[in-house]
Amino acid sequence: MFKNLNEKDKKKIYSLLSLGIICVLALIIISCIPDNKNISDNNDTSQAQEPNTQEVKSSEEEDLEKKLQKILSKISGAGDVDVMITFESSEEQEPAYNSNTTTETTQEKDSQGGERTVTTESENKTIITSSSNTPIILKTNEAKVKGVIVVSSGATDSKVKETLYSAVQTALQIQGHQVEIYSK
Structure with missing residues (x-):
């Protein structure tokens, strides 16, 4: 295969x-080693913290x-x-951002009297982090409840069932069609 090459070229190849x-x-070898470390990247801290948020x-x-x-039960x-x-959805955290918006407008006129206006906007967002390199959270939205099932040994009584139904609606601030009560 390398018959026509000189010795120097063969060594390079x-x-x-x-x-x-x-x-x-x-x-x-690197792909076979399990990755247990959280990689901290200043630009994408949400990816590094994803396993922890799943546990939480x-x-x-x-x-x-x-x-x-x-x-x-009481x-x-x-x-x-x-x-x-x-x-339906998990808890969402809204981090603090530094935002810079730049708007640039260019007007052009050609020799035939036509005009063209070009507007370019660019926005640069960076997450604000604390001294320990964790993002500063402005607001946390609670997880949205999709539905609740309650199984109770006392649910055979209609008054107890209605009380459980109302208690779940009140406690979780959800609508009636999202709650089901069953007897054991």
């Missing part, structure tokens, strides 16, 4: 081939279910209560 093979092997989200949802279960006649809440 073999060196490049061996370097390429080493790079491919290194990429394969799950924990907050479970806490809400436990609180609701605890309060519903209702007279409710008995043993189990609660399941489904969420």
Whole structure:
């Protein structure tokens, strides 16, 4: 294959081939190693914190279910209560931004009397971070509840069922069609 090349060119080609093979092997080894570190990038801190927010989200949802279960079980006649809440969206956090907007307008006239106006707008946003390099949060929107199922041993009584129904609506500020009460 390399018969027509001189010795110097052959060494260059073999060196490049061996370097390429080493790079491919290194990429394969790196892709097989599990990545447990959170990569912190000043421009995209939300990606680095995503695994933590998943754990927090799950924990907050479970806490809400436990609180609701605890309060519903205290209702007279409710008995043993189990609660399941489904969420339409998760908790959203709105970070603080530094925003720079630039507007540039150019007017052009050609020799035939035509005019053209070009307006260019550009916006540059950067997330404001604290001294510990975490984003500063301006506002947090709670997770939106999609539906609630309550299973209660006392739900065979219509008055208890109605009380549980009203309690869930009031506690979570949701509409009636989002709540179902079943008896055990």
